[in-house]
Amino acid sequence: MTAQHILLILNPVSGKMKSRSGLFDILDELYHLPDGTPASDRRVTVCTTLYRGHATELASAAVAEGYDRVLCCGGDGTLNEVLNGLMHIPPENRPTLGYIPAGSTNDFAASIGLPSALRAAARVAGGKESFPLDIGEFCPTDGGNQRFFSYIASFGAFTETSYATSQTAKNVMGHVAYVLGGIRAIANIAPCHLIVEMSDGTRLEGEYVFGAMSNTTSAGGMVKLPPDRVSLTDGELEVFLIRKPRTPSELNRINGSLLASNYSDNPMIDFLHAKHARFTFPEPTVWSLDGEEAAGGSVVDIYCHPGAVSLIREG
Structure with a gap:
């Protein structure tokens, strides 16, 4: 079975610094999913954002670099950047998106019922259920x-x-x-x-x-x-x-x-x-x-x- 290649785009200064302090918790959840998926079946690459617009650049290059899932860890602004990168990828090649909210208000996450705790949100982001979101x-x-x-x-x-x-x-x-x-x-x-x-x-x-x-x-x-x-x-x-x-x-x-x-x-x-x-x-x-x-x-x-x-x- 081909391993799933996941790109985790992380904003280290968003919200209450959850992204940085909770990185190991997130990775632990992504590699030990409750559905029993072996850790060997997925590979996670972590990229931290360095400047405004960096998340857009990372997300837009995801397919060319072999990723089939993109996870965003940050606030609504970081998610917006990731989304803009994904929307420049042709729909038929666009990776699935997961969101681990770590901002100050996380309005969008609240609207779709995502957990506020990092471990719980990472568990969802590593799952298999998705829905077609209007943009x-x-x-x-x-x-x-x-x-x-x-x-x-x-x-x-x-x-x-x-x-x-x-x-x-x-x-x-x-x-x-x-x-x-x-x-x-x-x-x-x-x-x-x-x-x-x-x-x-x-x-x-x-x-x-x-x-x-x-x-x-x-x-x-x-x-x-x-x-x-x-x-x-x-x-x-x-x-x-x-x-x-x-x-x-x-x-x-x-x-x-x-x-x-x-x-x-x-x-x-x-x-x-x-x-x-x-x-x-x-x-x-x-x-x-x-x-x-x-x-x-x-x-x-x-x-x-x-x-x-x-x-x-x-x-």
């Missing part, structure tokens, strides 16, 4: 770079809370680091005039303080979407928009919906689904892709690539 593509038409994302592209109130928080603060406070500025931002942020045109013909226009196109039930620890209205495999992304509150009553209504994760019958929040959406702003707008800052133009197209990556999950 988003972010395409500014007049500035910025095309990128892929695993779970969210967003702008506005909660977006700045994520990428403006230092790595040290994220490590120490975790979710709290994202939440501290988010609530205040709804009332204080300057709104942007936005037009959104979706693939089904829906058109929205108004003054918005937050917007996102996502494939997750948890965004930045602030916005929780009801699991019964989110599917990671339906070929669509969720469109979530918050309008600018003009009165204390409107602000309270927004906060109430966010706390309850109930967005029905709230005229201040638009919650829809789309295969593609175009966002048009009066001027170039800064976005966040999986928690990392990204430059966007005044017009941004976002597409869903159905089932683009096979992601390992607990069986």
Whole structure:
């Protein structure tokens, strides 16, 4: 039997330094799986990232270097880099992806139910069960770079809370680091005039303080979407928009919906689904892709690539 060749891409400075201190635990799990797979049937190569974008380079070369599975150990930002590397490999050759979350918030991991403990997550990543994950593509038409994302592209109130928080603060406070500025931002942020045109013909226009196109039930620890209205495999992304509150009553209504994760019958929040959406702003707008800052133009197209990556999950 040909040994499985696994590439483990590890960010040694993500989160609470779990990646570095837990490496031996991870390898122990990968070589001693509960299904009885002999250690001789797999070979694991560990590559630590050295600079921004390094994980993308490593992942994009995976097939050429003989790997048939890529594991990512780090936070959501590291996963985003790995994902961008894999998406540049032809679909028929694209390796299976496993994720061992070791960041400060790990929103995506929480959304798909991955364990937070390194050993348990490594056990899942070394398993055999996978599912076809939809992937988003972010395409500014007049500035910025095309990128892929695993779970969210967003702008506005909660977006700045994520990428403006230092790595040290994220490590120490975790979710709290994202939440501290988010609530205040709804009332204080300057709104942007936005037009959104979706693939089904829906058109929205108004003054918005937050917007996102996502494939997750948890965004930045602030916005929780009801699991019964989110599917990671339906070929669509969720469109979530918050309008600018003009009165204390409107602000309270927004906060109430966010706390309850109930967005029905709230005229201040638009919650829809789309295969593609175009966002048009009066001027170039800064976005966040999986928690990392990204430059966007005044017009941004976002597409869903159905089932683009096979992601390992607990069986």
